[in-house]
Amino acid sequence: MTNFGVSLKKGLQMDEAALIRAAQAGDSDAFEQLVRAYDQSVLRLAMNLLRSPEDAHDVYQEAFLRVYRNLNSFRFDCSFHTWLFRIVTNLCLDQMRKRKVRKEDPTVLATAEGPLDRMDAIAEERVDGDPQRHLFSGQVRRKIKEVLGELTPRERMVFELRHYQGLRLRRIGEMLGTSEEAAKNCLFRATQKMRAALGDFV
Amino acid sequence: MSDCKWARQRLALLLYGELNLDEEERVESHLDGCAECREVLGREKAMHAALDSVEVEPSPSLLTECREDLRLRLDESPAPRRIAWWQRISAAWVWRPAAALALVAIGFFAARQIPFAKTGISERVRYVEPAEGGRVQLVIDETRQRVISGTLDQAPIRGLLLAAAKDPSDPGLRVETMELLDGHAQSADIRDALIYAVEHDQNAAVRAKAIEGLAPYASEPDVRGALAKVLLADSNAGLRTEAIDLLTRGVTLDPQTVGTLQELLVRGEQPGYVRERCQSALRAVKASLETY
Numbered sequence A: 001m002t003n004f005g006v007s008l009k010k011g012l013q014m015d016e017a018a019l020i021r022a023a024q025a026g027d028s029d030a031f032e033q034l035v036r037a038y039d040q041s042v043l044r045l046a047m048n049l050l051r052s053p054e055d056a057h058d059v060y061q062e063a064f065l066r067v068y069r070n071l072n073s074f075r076f077d078c079s080f081h082t083w084l085f086r087i088v089t090n091l092c093l094d095q096m097r098k099r100k101v102r103k104e105d106p107t108v109l110a111t112a113e114g115p116l117d118r119m120d121a122i123a124e125e126r127v128d129g130d131p132q133r134h135l136f137s138g139q140v141r142r143k144i145k146e147v148l149g150e151l152t153p154r155e156r157m158v159f160e161l162r163h164y165q166g167l168r169l170r171r172i173g174e175m176l177g178t179s180e181e182a183a184k185n186c187l188f189r190a191t192q193k194m195r196a197a198l199g200d201f202v
Numbered sequence B: 001m002s003d004c005k006w007a008r009q010r011l012a013l014l015l016y017g018e019l020n021l022d023e024e025e026r027v028e029s030h031l032d033g034c035a036e037c038r039e040v041l042g043r044e045k046a047m048h049a050a051l052d053s054v055e056v057e058p059s060p061s062l063l064t065e066c067r068e069d070l071r072l073r074l075d076e077s078p079a080p081r082r083i084a085w086w087q088r089i090s091a092a093w094v095w096r097p098a099a100a101l102a103l104v105a106i107g108f109f110a111a112r113q114i115p116f117a118k119t120g121i122s123e124r125v126r127y128v129e130p131a132e133g134g135r136v137q138l139v140i141d142e143t144r145q146r147v148i149s150g151t152l153d154q155a156p157i158r159g160l161l162l163a164a165a166k167d168p169s170d171p172g173l174r175v176e177t178m179e180l181l182d183g184h185a186q187s188a189d190i191r192d193a194l195i196y197a198v199e200h201d202q203n204a205a206v207r208a209k210a211i212e213g214l215a216p217y218a219s220e221p222d223v224r225g226a227l228a229k230v231l232l233a234d235s236n237a238g239l240r241t242e243a244i245d246l247l248t249r250g251v252t253l254d255p256q257t258v259g260t261l262q263e264l265l266v267r268g269e270q271p272g273y274v275r276e277r278c279q280s281a282l283r284a285v286k287a288s289l290e291t292y
Helices: A016-024 A028-050 A053-073 A080-102 A118-122 A131-135 A138-150 A153-164 A169-176 A180-198 B003-008 B011-015 B021-033 B035-052 B060-076 B093-113 B155-164 B171-181 B188-200 B204-217 B221-233 B237-247 B255-266 B273-284
Strands: B121-130 B136-144
Touching: A016 A028, A016 A053, A028 A053, A028 A080, A028 A153, A028 B060, A053 A080, A053 B060, A053 B237, A080 A153, A080 A169, A138 A180, A138 B035, A153 A169, A153 A180, A169 A180, A180 B011, A180 B035, B003 B021, B003 B035, B011 B021, B011 B035, B021 B035, B060 B171, B060 B204, B155 B171, B155 B188, B171 B188, B171 B204, B188 B204, B188 B221, B204 B221, B204 B237, B221 B237, B221 B255, B237 B255, B237 B273, B255 B273
Parallel strands: none
Antiparallel strands: B121 B136
């Protein structure tokens, strides 16, 4: 593939279906436009689910490489967004399940001064000026992270897609290859667990 | 089930707008007449707001790194699989014999019409000079591409991979080489290549892959030495975090690592995960948090 890095100043913005067709025909600029249209939300999803820049980076690479290699099998049966996020959510679920099996080090570390989030070491969280962060104490935020880490991978995924990414349950069901009702049950269980754990905090 | 219990079970879904119309109507009308449930709804809203406070935003530098690495990997990737026009109509199976026959015919004639197959040779003009009679003379370097395959046990394959691991011109190639070497770090030469990459490669993605390959051997002295260097000197915060995790994971700290961790503190490691992990590891072995 060549000219991927060439900036796209064609003067005309193609609509998505035209972009996909152009990319399928080997137009690398069109493929780059597709990547740029979605890559921030892919990275944000992976980062929030995996809470590791290294793992989010790996998911980003693997997801777009898979899209590139299999673009010609995309048949417009669903939206490109759904197709892409089906790939991304599968990669993230695999990673979360591996972690559960390996029982990796938790991202929150117990220290003499109280728990410390591994993510804080990497300074990836929202900028300090974010008012949401100051509304709630560190204790509440740590508790939330702890509960998020205790959800099953599937509950965690549905909760992430609905609460943080703002997707409708019907779309989430399509992405995860399940029904809207099953996605609703997952969301319900996740919110119940969250409510039970945060009862005294919020 | 009481109305209150029924309604409260649906408050979360109400806030997400995911109740069906009938349920939504019933919950709303219950809330109109029930102050206690309205209070519970208030707490549910507060929880929603609290949940928003833990959302993380990837840094712009991570996004840039991801885009750059993807560009490199796409440059190295073979072109996407094309679906031939005859595969697209393959559902109409009755056409298959006719299509196959047509392809054989096209192939036969094409082979006769195209004099040269694709050669896989790249050319570079080395010298140019005028020649007699208004002609020009060129001296051309030709590089011939060749595909070979084999296993890492075979010396030529292994030698080429170890050379690719240090190819300064192509970080994408080095990343993929590191991936292929992962799982083989029990061999001294491969482990040396991974350690070399961890200590010297300019590209953080290559270093990250090399650390991944060395992780199963994190209890061995040569690997620990490389990880200590990452911890003390690497410019990438993610890799330093990985290094301290591997150095302090489940083993009794050796004196060298204790020294490394103490040095880190003396150098004024900034407060944060690495510093905390460092201090807790030293406390666990009752080592001083300073050097004297």
